[in-house]
Amino acid sequence: MSDRTFAPRSAKRCYVRPKDADVDRELYERLSLSGWNNVLKKLTVPARGGLAWELKAGQTCRIVTAYGPQVGDLNIWNLHDFRERFYSGKTRAIHRGHLTTSDRLWSSFPYLRPLATITQDSLHQYGVDEDGCGLHDVIGTRCDPYTHKLMTGQMGKITCHNNLIKAVKPWNLHESDIHDVFNVFMCTGIDKHTHDYVIKGSPAQKGDYIELLAETDLLVALSACPQGDCSSPCGQPVPESSCFPLDVYVGQPDQDLSQEWIRSKF
């Protein structure tokens, strides 16, 4: 059999670019500042645990690595219709494999609209590193007991998948409602030569943050990944001492600004 050769083809970028993918950066910056100046509540996602909370349209939610480098696995639903939920794959197609300020979290079919907009990212300067890796991943998935069993022969008990299930139980949601996550603070990429999915330890330090603004009323669930900063080899146990809680600040921008934001949507 002869070796096949392929003619070079040009790459086509951004095949999906809805008009709603572009945000008014200046307005969202003001909303973020105003929300941060009026924090309604502070929550803490326990180390290796999960938590869910409601976020009303127009409110901000800042997730902070307050105690050390820590990856978080995030799920989002429309609070009034749980069938509408975050769609990781389409978000990746619309933006890229790693999200930052002004990118949006898009919802599942048939809704396909922004559920939230990223208003702050203290790590945005990380960009794309020498290995092609970036931060805040929508390429990968979440740690779960089933994959763990495939790798080790044993069911993992503490995983993001389980944490998310437990966190949303009070809203009567179940395992089937858990979906592909937005991996905040996670450093990942696709190897240029092998196309393997690669993971690096998160470069987040104490005090780094990413912030979302709810485009509609939301239920948000977050797991502080039991893999910590995800620097340990997959399937290997991670010491509890290298897993940290994540702090969450829910902010309410002032009324005039919120009205301006509502008008901007129509």
Ligand SMILES: [Zn+2]
């Ligand atoms: Zn995890």
